[in-house]
Amino acid sequence: MVTVSGQNLYQDQISETKRQRKSVSFNCKITGRCWEGYVFWYQKRESEPFTWILWTDLDDNSVSSDTTHPQRADFSVSKESGSSQLKIQSVKESHSATYYCACYQSSGTHIFGSGTRLYVTDDPIKTPKLTVYPASEPEPNGKTTLLCLASGMFPDIVKISWKMKDKTGRTIEVPKGEEVQQRDERKTTSMIIIDKVKAVENNLICSVKHEGGNNEVETPQVMFTEKPTEVPPTTMVVPTCPPRNESQGPATLEVAYDSFQSMVSLNLASLAYTLMIVKSLVYCCGLAVLLQLRNKGSRPSSLYIY
Incomplete structure (x- = not known):
């Protein structure tokens, strides 16, 4: 509309x-x-x-x-x-x-x-199957997420909406701003982001409109486990070199030696690759000179390419 x-x-x-x-x-x-x-x-x-x-x-x-x-x-x-x-x-x-x-x-x-x-088309109409996924644990901002999946339908066009039914039985539409939809072939997913308080105090209903008929699924009462309000910060442990002692000395030297060998191998490979490029450039330059002289009608007496 x-x-x-x-x-x-x-x-x-x-x-x-x-x-x-x-x-x-x-x-x-x-x-x-x-x-x-x-x-x-x-x-x-x-x-x-x-x-x-x-x-x-x-x-x-x-x-x-x-x-x-x-x-x-x-x-x-x-x-x-x-x-x-x-x-x-x-x-x-x-x-x-x-x-x-x-x-x-x-x-x-x-x-x-x-x-x-x-x-x-001659294909028969197939009504969608509705699946509602449980609510996620609330985010720090007090929001939680529910998913509703409509799948297996033909045609693949549906309209999904969310409703809330309070304890008195009164049903209201959930604002569109709190809903996100994604459509794939014969599958449409609707995600609703809603306050934890609303999710707990109301029964949420996923409603779908389709050419084959309308259907809706009422989510079970959303319940969350209370968690501490303060969460200790995550500590990242940065690996450090082991303390120097006699028992670990040879192992440390062995690791250092392996690292040195890897570095030397890498440098040698880079040098060999550079030499190959330089040689190719020299060859191309010599070939270009030959072609230019031949076009002018003169032959070089001798030309050596290394």
């Missing part, structure tokens, strides 16, 4: 999965008023820019006829009590894309809805 200047565009369908030659509709609920009543519909394919399909006037239900979209004839639009519906009567694979409704503002900008993804 997008909200700007009192206008709300809400596309409640996150995805639609259809077989070829089936019909599909995309709904866009509008609260407030678009500038001059115009609602636009756009198509967005993978790795391609937005393509304008058509616009419609909500006041008289007229539809634009000057669009240049190559599939314009496949689309129709209708108006229903504060909403605009885009329809495809017979879907094809080439219709696979995300469809957005948009409002035009007098300032010259467009406000877009959240979009609905269309999948044209």
Whole structure:
């Protein structure tokens, strides 16, 4: 949902999965008023820019006829009590894309809805499996982390949200600022960072919205083991040379000798590599002189290359 200047565009369908030659509709609920009543519909394919399909006037239900979209004839639009519906009567694979409704503002900008993804396939819809991982131990700032994983679904688009249910049974949404989501193929992970006090005093609920149906999992009561408020600083032990005594003297000398041998070997290798480079440079210079003399038509009487 997008909200700007009192206008709300809400596309409640996150995805639609259809077989070829089936019909599909995309709904866009509008609260407030678009500038001059115009609602636009756009198509967005993978790795391609937005393509304008058509616009419609909500006041008289007229539809634009000057669009240049190559599939314009496949689309129709209708108006229903504060909403605009885009329809495809017979879907094809080439219709696979995300469809957005948009409002035009007098300032010259467009406000877009959240979009609905269309999948044209014979694959069956699979609802997601929800897994909630226990809370981590609180950080020094009093925050703790919970994870909710939605996996194994098709289509792979879901919307995950978190709710809190207090002791009275009242349920409230967790602010979006406390949630982070990561999406991979057929897997979406939502991580919530929340105060320890809230986590202990409320039951947290992971809720998922999917084309195959909505589901939610209530986390068990979060409990933490109390720890001391002060933690002693970690001491790093730096190894030092052993004390000099007769029993350890020969071992120390042996280590030093091995280190000396390694250093000498490294220096010899570096010297040999340098000599090889110098020899290659001399050879290249001599070859260049030969080629230059030959191009001038003269032969050198003798030229030795070492």
